[in-house]
Amino acid sequence: MLAIALTLHLLSAVIWVGGMFAAYMCLRPAAGPLEAPQRLALWRRFFQKFFPWVWAAVLLLLLSGYWMMLTSFGGFSGAPLYIHLMQTLGWVMVGLFLWLFHGPWLAFKRAVDRQDWPAAGAQLGLIRQIIMVNLPLGLIVVTIGGTGRFWG
Numbered sequence: 001m002l003a004i005a006l007t008l009h010l011l012s013a014v015i016w017v018g019g020m021f022a023a024y025m026c027l028r029p030a031a032g033p034l035e036a037p038q039r040l041a042l043w044r045r046f047f048q049k050f051f052p053w054v055w056a057a058v059l060l061l062l063l064s065g066y067w068m069m070l071t072s073f074g075g076f077s078g079a080p081l082y083i084h085l086m087q088t089l090g091w092v093m094v095g096l097f098l099w100l101f102h103g104p105w106l107a108f109k110r111a112v113d114r115q116d117w118p119a120a121g122a123q124l125g126l127i128r129q130i131i132m133v134n135l136p137l138g139l140i141v142v143t144i145g146g147t148g149r150f151w152g
Contacts, residue, residue: 002072009064012057013145017138019050024131036117043124044112047105054101058094065090082148089141093134100130 027046031039065087073079108123 002068005064005068005071008060009068012060012064013138013142015053016057016061017135017142019053020131020135020138023050024128024135028128036121037115040108040112040117040120040124043127044109044120047108047127051101051105054097058097061090062094080148080151082144082151086141086144086148089137089144093137093141096130096134096137100127100134104130 023046027043031042034042069075069079069083069087073083076084104123104126108120108127111117111120111123
């Protein structure tokens, strides 16, 4: 069962962090030259497809992570420092995603649907800034998760 939980945990992290990397480092510069209506509609379609995967990843990360903490370390008190660091940064990431989804994303989606391109552009800028923070956090968490057991 531990192997299944760890697999779900790793795949969820890859999907979430990899999706942010693809969005920020690849799609953003590729979509930049497009005219506002096409660029904003593309981003709307991208996020519409990506966010259900993020919700699933967040749920699986939390369930598998806490299950492994309880079964492998006997709970919080038995968990090493790197697990606590992953958990803390992970919750920051979840909080940023919840803000992004329930604030800028919903406003962006409504603005694109009514073809209010200036409002949509402003919301997309805020989404970009949140991802600009969450992506490095995700890369740090992945690094901690991959190397933490080798510390000290």
